[in-house]
Amino acid sequence: xxxxxxxxxxxxxxxVGGLLVLATGSxxxxxxxxxxxxxxxxxxxxxxxxxxxxxxxxxSAMQFTETHTxxxxxxxxxxxxxxxxxxxxxLLNSFITVIVxxxxxxxxxEKVAQYMAAFLIMSGLINGIxxxxxxxxxxxxxxxxxxxxxxxxxxxxxxxxxxxxxxFFLYTLAGSLLMLVALLYLFMExxxxxxxxxxxxxxxxxxxxTWIFWFFLASFAVKVPMFPVHTWLPDAxxxxxxxxxxxxxxxxxxxxxxxxxxxxxxxxxxASQALAPVIITLSLIAVIYIGFVAxxxxxxxxxxxxxxxxxxxxxxxxxxxxxxxxIEGALVQMISHGFVSGAMFASIGVLYDRMHxxxxxxxxxxxxxxxxFAAFFMLFAMANSGLPAxxxxxxxxxxxxxxxxxxxxxGFAAATTLIVGAAYTxxxxxxxxxxxxxxxxxxxxxxxxxxxxxxxxxxxxCVLAMGIYPFPVTEVMHASVTDLLKHVAVSKL
Numbered sequence: 001x002x003x004x005x006x007x008x009x010x011x012x013x014x015x016v017g018g019l020l021v022l023a024t025g026s027x028x029x030x031x032x033x034x035x036x037x038x039x040x041x042x043x044x045x046x047x048x049x050x051x052x053x054x055x056x057x058x059x060s061a062m063q064f065t066e067t068h069t070x071x072x073x074x075x076x077x078x079x080x081x082x083x084x085x086x087x088x089x090x091l092l093n094s095f096i097t098v099i100v101x102x103x104x105x106x107x108x109x110e111k112v113a114q115y116m117a118a119f120l121i122m123s124g125l126i127n128g129i130x131x132x133x134x135x136x137x138x139x140x141x142x143x144x145x146x147x148x149x150x151x152x153x154x155x156x157x158x159x160x161x162x163x164x165x166x167x168f169f170l171y172t173l174a175g176s177l178l179m180l181v182a183l184l185y186l187f188m189e190x191x192x193x194x195x196x197x198x199x200x201x202x203x204x205x206x207x208x209x210t211w212i213f214w215f216f217l218a219s220f221a222v223k224v225p226m227f228p229v230h231t232w233l234p235d236a237x238x239x240x241x242x243x244x245x246x247x248x249x250x251x252x253x254x255x256x257x258x259x260x261x262x263x264x265x266x267x268x269x270x271a272s273q274a275l276a277p278v279i280i281t282l283s284l285i286a287v288i289y290i291g292f293v294a295x296x297x298x299x300x301x302x303x304x305x306x307x308x309x310x311x312x313x314x315x316x317x318x319x320x321x322x323x324x325x326x327i328e329g330a331l332v333q334m335i336s337h338g339f340v341s342g343a344m345f346a347s348i349g350v351l352y353d354r355m356h357x358x359x360x361x362x363x364x365x366x367x368x369x370x371x372x373f374a375a376f377f378m379l380f381a382m383a384n385s386g387l388p389a390x391x392x393x394x395x396x397x398x399x400x401x402x403x404x405x406x407x408x409x410x411g412f413a414a415a416t417t418l419i420v421g422a423a424y425t426x427x428x429x430x431x432x433x434x435x436x437x438x439x440x441x442x443x444x445x446x447x448x449x450x451x452x453x454x455x456x457x458x459x460x461x462c463v464l465a466m467g468i469y470p471f472p473v474t475e476v477m478h479a480s481v482t483d484l485l486k487h488v489a490v491s492k493l
Contacts, residue, residue, distance in 0.1 A: 007064050007080040009047040010090055010127045014040055014097060018120030021113050030112040034105060037116035041098040044123060048094040051087050057475050060084065060483035062133065062197070070137070075192050079133040084480030085261055085331065086130045088473060089254055092338045093130070095462075096250045097123040100243040102455045103346055107242065107353050108156065115156055119243060122148035126251055130258065135183045135194040138262075139176075142255065146172055149244065149252060157239035164232075164239035171222050171232040179219035179259075182212050186267065200266040203492050209271035216264045217279075223256025226279075226316060227286040230309045237305035238358070242349025245301065249308050250342035254334050257315045261327075261484065265319070269488040276320040283320070284413050286313030291420035295427070299358045300351075303428055304344045307384060310417060311337045311396075317414060318399040321406040322488065327481045328474055329398025335473060336383075336391035336466055343380040343459040347373070350452055351432075354445050360428060365437035370447045374433045376456045381429040383463045385422035391466035 017040020024033040051064060062081030070078045082090060100119050108115045125148070128141035146169060154165035186199050189208070193199075204212070222229045233253075237245050265272050287310050294306035311333065318330025350373060351366070352358055367374040383390035386397075396418065404411030437443045448456065466473060 004050070005064075005066050006047055006050050007082065007090075007127075007131045008066060010044065010051065010094060011080075011124045011131070013047055013124070014044040014094075014120040014127070015124035017041070017043065018117040018124070021117040021120060024113045027110065027112055030109075033113035033116055034101075037101050037120060038098070038105075040120050041094075041101045041123070044120070044127075045094040045098055048091050048127070051082060052091055052476070055084075055087055055476060057084065058479060060479040063087075064131075065133070070134075074136075074194070076136045076194050077134050078137060079195065080128075080131045080137075081133045082131050084477040085484070086258065088331070088335055088476060089130045089251075089258060090127050092254075092335055093123055093126050093251050096247060096338065096342055099342065099346070099455050099459065100246050102451060103246065103349060104241070104243045105451055107349070111155065115152070115241075115243070118148040118152050119247065122152075122247065126255070129255055133196050135186065135196055135199070137194075138196065139180060139183060142179075143173075143176055145252070145255070149248065152244040152247075153236055153240045156241040156244065159239075160235070161239040164235040168232045168236045171229065175219035175222035175229075178215040182215040185212065196262065199263075200487065202267065204268065206270055206274075206493055209268035209492070210275070213264055213268040213271040213275060216259065216268075220256040220259040220264065221282075223259065224253060224312050224316060225256070225309060226282050226313070227290065227309070228282075230286070230290070233309060234302050234305040237308075237345075238299060238301045242345060242352065245345040245349070246342045249304075249345055250338035253308060253312055254338065257312065257319070257330070257334055260316070260319050265484065265488050270491055270493055272320070272488065273322065276322070279316055279320040280410060283313045283317035284410065286310060287317065287414055287417045288420065291417055291424065294424040295420065297424075298360055300348045300360055300428060300432065301345070301358050303360075303424060304341060304348065304384075307344075307421065307424065308337070308341050310421065311341070314396055314399050314414065314417070317410075318395075318402060321402050321410070322485065323402050323405055324478075324481055324485060325398050326402025326406070327485065328477055329395050329400075329402055331395075331477050331481070332391075332398060332466075332470060332473060333395025336395045336463075339459055339462045339466065340380060340383045340390075340392050343376075343456070343463065344384055346456065346459065347377045347380055350448060350456075355441055360431050362439055363432040363442060364435045364439065365442055366433045366445065368437055369443060369445045372453065373448045373456075376448075376460060377433060378429065379460055379463065381425045383467070385425040386418050389464070389467045391463045391470070394467060394470045
């Protein structure tokens with residue numbers, strides 16, 4: 001292992017890049033801001049790649065660790081490290097940031113520097129969340145990542161953007177405050193340590209575990225979002241600009257699910273097992289009921305937002321059935337959902353930039369004027385419904401396998417989503433893309449340009465590659481997942 005601090009670089013390169021973009025100033029220098037932004041995003045991706053190439057898949061221990069004293073009085077450290085569960089998300093986040101910068105290249109004409117900078121800074125902060133090994137550091141990054149996204153929705157969003165931004169902020173903040181209480185309690189119990197790895201070993205009684213679990217659940221469930229605290233997401237997605245939607249779907253939703261694996265399961269294993277039926281029930285409601293809610297949407301973005309909630313229901317279901325294939329399936333589903341929902345929002349963004357409408361009824365016959373776009377959109381719609389050989393299928397299939405092992409009827413209920421998911425996605429596709437051109441605005445549309453073709457192609461390659469050969473992804477996480485399950489199986493009582 002080299003001594004290069006790759007994790008610090010993955011966090012600070014995008015943040016410093018974001019500050020440099022801000023320094024370009026007003027829109028007179030917009031083209032400079034764009035070039036600095038893409039250079040910073042690519043640099044952020046370049047420093048993240050060694051995390052994967054140099055990663056040792058045989059061990060479940062933390063790798064690339066860094067520890068520096070931060071606030072010695074309270075034993076707070078700047079401690080970073082990644083294992084097989086978190087390393088993939090750092091990569092995914094750095095990759096999506098590049099896509100977002102390219103996607104907003106021509107579309108954003110006002111406050112360009114601020115827009116690009118917000119995404120870069122957020123990318124660094126999110127990498128910080130995935131690699132923090134100190135409770136306070138995690139919390140600081142977790143809260144700080146709210147601010148850029150709040151600004152992105154509130155400034156560049158749609159007509160109802162202020163409402164959506166405030167709702168998103170309040171929901172997340174309310175949950176996070178409870179998490180802070182749990183972190184402080186763990187600090188007291190552990191004899192004054194904020195180290196997350198030490199908390200994993202902490203002996204706690206059932207009562208302590210139960211309420212710590214509920215407090216963490218309050219914070220992470222809002223982020224995922226789980227049913228019944230999911231209502232902020234459709235609003236936030238509909239109002240957010242395309243880049244905001246891509247990041248929100250591809251990365252931000254993963255933070256909550258990641259929190260379960262890093263905090264809830266290892267710190268409170270007995271409570272996690274005792275309360276698993278509650279989480280499984282909420283997950284199945286999200287998978288089935290929200291699928292039907294998506295079916296009646298008239299707005300494309302809203303439909304994909306509800307589909308995101310349904311797909312994330314799969315993730316939480318996979319975590320709480322406590323078998324390796326379920327958890328690995330859920331992690332694959334998280335990464336796949338990053339590509340697929342990011343691609344779906346990017347595709348809807350391409351249409352929106354041309355027509356300034358998200359209503360399904362305003363479209364129809366798009367294939368006649370935008371054949372290249374229709375082909376990409378078809379692939380992403382298929383992946384969204386879980387077609388074999390696309391990444392959407394792999395994760396869902398593994399979770400359903402795990403769920404059937406756990407309980408046949410849970411597996412059966414989860415598998416119904418494959419039908420409902422295909423129904424809402426393909427029906428939307430049919431109404432938007434096929435048929436005769438009825439709206440004269442559609443007949444004036446132009447097919448995707450080189451820039452759009454480039455980022456849609458990259459996403460398409462990711463979706464197909466992961467669907468055909470998921471081993472490079474599953475291999476990385478296997479040791480860490482096995483170790484986590486061993487840890488959870490041992491009672492702390």
